[in-house]
Amino acid sequence: MDGMAAYRASSAGDFRPLFALMRGLEDAGDEASPWRTVLRTRASLVDPSEAPIGSDPRSWRALAGTPRLHGLARTDLVVRSVFRLDRASLAEAARPDGAADPLDALHARAWLRAFDGDHTQAIGDARAIAERASAVRRADLRVYASALAALASLGAGAREEATESARRAVRMARAEGILFCEYLSGLVLARARRLCGLPHLSARILAALGRVVPAPIRAWIDWELSLHDPSADDPSADDPSADDPSADDPSADDPSADDPSASGPGAASVGPSRISARPMIEAAARGDLGALERAAEEALSPVRDLDFLAREHAIVRAAIDAREPTSGDATTDLWLAGETSDTPPGLSGLCCPEIGDDGSEIAGAFVIVGPGRTPRRVLRAGLGAFEGSATAPVERAQLRTLTAIAILAYAGPAGLRDEELFERVYGFALGGARHAGTLRQLVHRMRDRLGDDATVERRDGGYVLIPHRAFAVPDPRCSPALDELILQFLGRRGGHATTHDVADALGVALRTVQVTMKQLVEDGACLAIRQGRSFDYALEDTTFHQPTLTRLSPVVA
Numbered sequence: 001m002d003g004m005a006a007y008r009a010s011s012a013g014d015f016r017p018l019f020a021l022m023r024g025l026e027d028a029g030d031e032a033s034p035w036r037t038v039l040r041t042r043a044s045l046v047d048p049s050e051a052p053i054g055s056d057p058r059s060w061r062a063l064a065g066t067p068r069l070h071g072l073a074r075t076d077l078v079v080r081s082v083f084r085l086d087r088a089s090l091a092e093a094a095r096p097d098g099a100a101d102p103l104d105a106l107h108a109r110a111w112l113r114a115f116d117g118d119h120t121q122a123i124g125d126a127r128a129i130a131e132r133a134s135a136v137r138r139a140d141l142r143v144y145a146s147a148l149a150a151l152a153s154l155g156a157g158a159r160e161e162a163t164e165s166a167r168r169a170v171r172m173a174r175a176e177g178i179l180f181c182e183y184l185s186g187l188v189l190a191r192a193r194r195l196c197g198l199p200h201l202s203a204r205i206l207a208a209l210g211r212v213v214p215a216p217i218r219a220w221i222d223w224e225l226s227l228h229d230p231s232a233d234d235p236s237a238d239d240p241s242a243d244d245p246s247a248d249d250p251s252a253d254d255p256s257a258d259d260p261s262a263s264g265p266g267a268a269s270v271g272p273s274r275i276s277a278r279p280m281i282e283a284a285a286r287g288d289l290g291a292l293e294r295a296a297e298e299a300l301s302p303v304r305d306l307d308f309l310a311r312e313h314a315i316v317r318a319a320i321d322a323r324e325p326t327s328g329d330a331t332t333d334l335w336l337a338g339e340t341s342d343t344p345p346g347l348s349g350l351c352c353p354e355i356g357d358d359g360s361e362i363a364g365a366f367v368i369v370g371p372g373r374t375p376r377r378v379l380r381a382g383l384g385a386f387e388g389s390a391t392a393p394v395e396r397a398q399l400r401t402l403t404a405i406a407i408l409a410y411a412g413p414a415g416l417r418d419e420e421l422f423e424r425v426y427g428f429a430l431g432g433a434r435h436a437g438t439l440r441q442l443v444h445r446m447r448d449r450l451g452d453d454a455t456v457e458r459r460d461g462g463y464v465l466i467p468h469r470a471f472a473v474p475d476p477r478c479s480p481a482l483d484e485l486i487l488q489f490l491g492r493r494g495g496h497a498t499t500h501d502v503a504d505a506l507g508v509a510l511r512t513v514q515v516t517m518k519q520l521v522e523d524g525a526c527l528a529i530r531q532g533r534s535f536d537y538a539l540e541d542t543t544f545h546q547p548t549l550t551r552l553s554p555v556v557a
Contacts, residue, residue, distance in 0.1 A: 003035035007072065010042055011140075013179045018043060034069045037062045041076045045083075045180060046214040052077050052089075071104040075140065078108045079180055083187075083217035085275055087115055087305045103132050107141055114152045117307030122152035126165075143173045143181040147188045155308050159196050159345075166192045183213050190224055199349035200484070200491035203228050204539055207491070219275045219302075223309065226278040227316065228349035229488065275302045277316050281350070284320040287384035292321065312346060319347055320382040322368050336377050338367065338410035341477035350379055352488060353479045363402070363474030369409045369454065370470030383472055399476040400425060401445040406475040408446070408456065408465040415464030482508065483516050487525060487539065496529075496538040 006017040018039055025036045037053055044052040053060065053073045063070040074093055081090035094108035110125035126149035133141035146169035153162035169185035186205050194202035206225050213221055280299045283291035296317055303309035311328065318327035318336060326333055332344045343351045343365070351364035368376045368386055378386065404425045408416060422430035422439050430439065443463060447456050453471040457464050480488065486502055493501070499517055503510040517537055520526040528535045 003039065007038065007042060011178050011180070015043070015046060019047075034063050034066045038069050038073045038076075041073045041080075045076065045080055045217055048216045052080055067101050071101045074104045074108060075144075078111055079144070079184065080217060082111055082184065082220070083213075084219045085223070085302065085306055085309065086219075087112070090115065103129065103136070103138070103141065106132075107144065110145075110148055114148055114155065115306050115308070117155060119152045119156040123149055123156065126152065139172070139176045140178055140181055143169050143176065143178065143185055146172065147185045150188045150192055151308070154192060154195055159192070163189075163192045163196055183209060183217075187220060187224065194224070194227065194349055195345045197345040197348050199228060200487035200489075200539065202349065203488065203491035222274050222276045223303075226276040226281070227312070227346070229352045275299075277313065280317065281320055281381045285381040285384045289385055292385060296321075315344070315346055316350070319350070319379045321385050322376050322378050322382060323385070335478075338375060338377055338406075341475070343478050347379065348480075349488075350381070351478055351480075352485070354380065363476055363479055365475045365478035366472040367406045367409050367475050368470070368472050369465070369467045371467050373470070375409050375412070377475060377478070378472075386472055387470065398445075398449070399479075401442065401449055402474045403476050404442055405446050405449065405465065405473050406477065408463060409454075409467075409473065411465070413464065415459055415462050417460075417462035421463060482506075482512070483520055483525075486513070486516060486520065490526070490537065490539050496536055498531075498534060498536055502537075 003021060006021045009015075010018045022036065022039050022043065025033050025039075040050050041052040043050040053063075060070075063073060077093040078090065080086075081093060090108065090112050094105070094112045106125060107129055110122050110129060113125065114122040126145045129145040129148070130142050133139075133145060146165050150162045150165035150169060153159070153165060166185065166189035170182070170189050173181035173185045186209055190202045190205035190209070193199070193205065202224070206221060206228070209221055210218075210225065277299050280292060280295040283295045296313075300310065300313050303313055315327045315329050315332050318324040318332065327336065329344070329346075331340075332347070334340045335342070335344050335347075353364045354362040362380060364380050365377055366380065366383060368378060404421065407424050408421065416424070418436075418439060419430045422435065425442065426438075430436070443456055450456065450465075453469060454465050454467040457466055485506055489502055489505055490497055497505075499510060499513045502508070502517070503513045506513070517526065517528075521528045521537070525539070527538045529538055530536075
């Protein structure tokens, strides 16, 4: 098989011809062959033992006079750098080179600009790349350009445009059947879904990608997974096919597939150092401030020069560490200060309540209150780094009481008049003796709940919360509604579950879940798939389709 045929086979997921040809070139002593350089760069996407074309001038000189091969190697280096969040390698791919096709050079520079936060220029570059790629029939660059436009649009705050660009990239990648285009476009779509407040769809995409994307290019996927509920961190959880990848892999009978030296999705995870916010979040939850500082620096180090992720790191750090005065993001800072209860989209995957087997709930967000301190909201993980008392899990019937405490805490020394407190808690105006009695009962429950932490005093036709010591109270206003909780659970389960699965996991009455699921089906958010006498409910995503395990065959070492 010639080099182009082997390269195209790898684009469709079969790396066996590529590795066989590489061995043949090596055995023939043809180390200087341009194809050797191209194939090694492509192989580095799946095999951690292979080095891509890099800063060694000899690597580039081997491609002199072969602009087409030069373009293939440069494109793969760009793709590898993007997946690995490797700015230095991306800068190498973007360096001026007289042998480079202007289109390939522009592609490299455009991703570098997106990483550096030059969103407007990156969007313009993406449009130019897409137009020129169409003219020369470079389907791969058309897909990458659309994914690039989506990432840059997210950075510019144009989330609707970003989602549309990401969806277009996913559709084109699937139509072309180019494996790494599918992976990268799916990854950018997952990010867009999360930043648009749809963490359940993001989690589903990441779980699917996590099962098939090779270890050497998992860095960005690991980062995105770390910004979801911890149960989404194991992409193979609850996926029966992940227990036996060979079940539908026609190459499973090849004895070399069992060779531990073989690489590919089933190989040992020996890829690059992990880029993740999870150690920082876990250190905060444990209350280990020293470990938190170290983990925060370790998480920041590989993304410090990546504008979009450095900003995200600051947001997460502020949301789990009340000692941080600001996140640097206006929307997040308003949420931390209690000016809004709408969880910032970037934190929506982390602000999930923890629901016990008995139906009790630990909220996803808390308000920290204390004498002489400004009330400050943190994620549940931030309680560990807070030196004060925190409320225990509560029954769902107490959520309104906790809502009232959080509202009154943010009101500060000025407090709230009866009418305002009632309307903020119940959502309608106070009126009549019946409502007045309801308010008095609410105040009684607040005082009982607060105990020695604080006093709720009657003052000037209203109420004031006076803290006696530092404490944290759940803020149920930030918790997702039941339908959102169900969708997030489905996302973590790989996109499907029964009503019994949902009821057991969320501690909610089966009948309540059934009614909610029926509404989700009617709204088009879920599909009801009959399984015998019952139904299996699946997330509906008309754009993303889960890659199959057979798309990336085991690499024959």
